[in-house]
Amino acid sequence: METYYNPDDLKKFGNIADFQKKLGEKFFDYYGEVFKDSELTAREKSLIALAVAHAVQCPYCIDAYSSDAFEKGWSEGQMMEAVHVAAAIRGGASLVHGVQMMNKVKEIAM
Amino acid sequence: MKSLLAEHSKLAIAGEQIAILEHGQSGHFNLIPFQQKLEAAGLYPLQPTSLEVFQVNVGKMCNQVCRHCHVDAGPDRKEIMSKETMQLCLDALKNNPSLTTVDITGGAPEMNPHFRWFVEAIKKLERHIIVRCNLTIILANKKYNDLPEFYKEHQVEVVSSLPFYTQDRTDRQRGNGVFDDSIKALQMLNAIGYGLEETGLILNLVYNPAGAFLPPSQLALEKEYKTALSKQYGIAFNNLFAITNLPISRFLDYLLQSGNYEKYMEKLLIAYNPFAAANVMCRNTISVGWDGYLYDCDFNQMLDLKMAGSHNHIAHFNTEKLYNRNIIVGQHCYGCTAGAGSSCGGAVA
Numbered sequence: 001m002e003t004y005y006n007p008d009d010l011k012k013f014g015n016i017a018d019f020q021k022k023l024g025e026k027f028f029d030y031y032g033e034v035f036k037d038s039e040l041t042a043r044e045k046s047l048i049a050l051a052v053a054h055a056v057q058c059p060y061c062i063d064a065y066s067s068d069a070f071e072k073g074w075s076e077g078q079m080m081e082a083v084h085v086a087a088a089i090r091g092g093a094s095l096v097h098g099v100q101m102m103n104k105v106k107e108i109a110m
Numbered sequence: 111m112k113s114l115l116a117e118h119s120k121l122a123i124a125g126e127q128i129a130i131l132e133h134g135q136s137g138h139f140n141l142i143p144f145q146q147k148l149e150a151a152g153l154y155p156l157q158p159t160s161l162e163v164f165q166v167n168v169g170k171m172c173n174q175v176c177r178h179c180h181v182d183a184g185p186d187r188k189e190i191m192s193k194e195t196m197q198l199c200l201d202a203l204k205n206n207p208s209l210t211t212v213d214i215t216g217g218a219p220e221m222n223p224h225f226r227w228f229v230e231a232i233k234k235l236e237r238h239i240i241v242r243c244n245l246t247i248i249l250a251n252k253k254y255n256d257l258p259e260f261y262k263e264h265q266v267e268v269v270s271s272l273p274f275y276t277q278d279r280t281d282r283q284r285g286n287g288v289f290d291d292s293i294k295a296l297q298m299l300n301a302i303g304y305g306l307e308e309t310g311l312i313l314n315l316v317y318n319p320a321g322a323f324l325p326p327s328q329l330a331l332e333k334e335y336k337t338a339l340s341k342q343y344g345i346a347f348n349n350l351f352a353i354t355n356l357p358i359s360r361f362l363d364y365l366l367q368s369g370n371y372e373k374y375m376e377k378l379l380i381a382y383n384p385f386a387a388a389n390v391m392c393r394n395t396i397s398v399g400w401d402g403y404l405y406d407c408d409f410n411q412m413l414d415l416k417m418a419g420s421h422n423h424i425a426h427f428n429t430e431k432l433y434n435r436n437i438i439v440g441q442h443c444y445g446c447t448a449g450a451g452s453s454c455g456g457a458v459a
Contacts, residue, residue, distance in 0.1 A: 011380075043330060071323045073334065075278065 043072040055086040111175040113184040124414035131441040151384040155436035163395040165213040172217040180358040183217040195402040202427035215242040240267045245295035267312040275338040283320040305347040322370035325352035328457040351456030356445035378444035386451025389458040406437045
């Protein structure tokens with residue numbers, strides 16, 4: 001079945017530089033640097049990436065960082081907690097706008 | 111869980127495994143031949159750089175039945191090295207001083223009734239001895255409880271698998287209760303000085319991925335292991351070896367059963383590293399099978415890829431011929447050249 005998302009396309013991510021070499025290379029240099037061990041370990045960054053992948057709902061990123069986080073030793077429970085963090089922030093982001101709604105209603109209501 | 115052999119699996123036959131490695135289960139899976147990768151790196155035919163490590167597989171008998179075992183070892187395996195073959199190994203060592211390290215593996219090597227005699231005899235030849243101890247054997251029976259003292263007496267380097275520093279991942283790969291027993295055994299080894307810097311008694315641990323994925327950075331993982339094991343159990347060790355699972359025997363069976371085989375092989379290919387290829391362990395190692403046949407490595411041994419020629423048995427050990435041989439390679443070799451590479455001593459690049 002043809003779909004917009006093809007798992008095999010993940011392997012072709014590097015090809016984005018084919019259409020714009022300079023920017024593509026700069027992006028991948030930056031990307032590589034971001035995920036290196038530094039003040040946060042590569043392992044910690046992998047779990048953050050997994051949570052962010054869920055927040056931005058990127059199937060390629062979820063595929064890549066589910067494997068990467070598990071490879072780096074995070075347990076299923078820890079990975080699911082990270083996804084809950086993403087879900088809580090996303091849910092909270094909607095809900096906190098409820099204050100704006102309340103403000104507006106209070107402004108116009110008798 | 112039983113061995114593939116006891117289950118009459120077709121994967122118990124080396125030729126069946128090689129056929130799958132070459133063409134996949136469907137017969138239509140064709141990965142770039144490993145030989146081509148070596149040719150591109152100017153490494154084919156692959157030849158030894160030295161003969162230093164004499165690895166002896168003293169038998170397939172084991173008290174554990176690990177899901178990833180490339181030996182297909184277990185309590186139901188009866189193939190063990192005879193004392194006569196061990197004597198031939200000792201003769202070869204005596205005549206070849208370049209073989210400075212003897213790496214004893216299995217199975218659980220300690221289950222071979224001549225194991226202690228063999229270690230003592232090697233020590234008399236003044237060689238460095240490594241024993242690949244699965245840890246749980248120390249607690250498996252009273253007669254093994256004094257193994258830590260035996261190792262210490264003969265200054266044996268102990269290399270032990272602990273697939274992870276948590277119970278869940280370890281037991282998934284090695285069986286229920288293995289983690290707890292491994293922790294107890296490590297504490298026994300620590301208690302007599304193993305793994306402590308100032309003693310010179312070396313205790314190295316081995317990490318294997320518990321699934322169809324590659325090991326992470328050995329250095330980063332070693333730090334995590336040291337922190338976690340010290341904090342939770344007061345355990346110390348020297349080094350961690352991160353080893354890639356090779357698609358052989360029970361790990362191959364797992365890959366096929368779980369539908370991961372082709373993806374795993376592609377993963378190994380994508381991660382191919384020519385620097386790792388230049389440093390593969392078969393270039394400085396001779397592997398001796400339980401029946402005395404010689405192989406380029408323990409993996410070739412399990413695939414029954416004997417060295418070619420009349421010098422392929424310990425009874426006809428000939429260093430000159432061994433040094434000038436061409437190492438047999440196949441698709442399984444991608445497991446030793448992925449990422450930072452993999453050997454019995456961990457990463458190689």
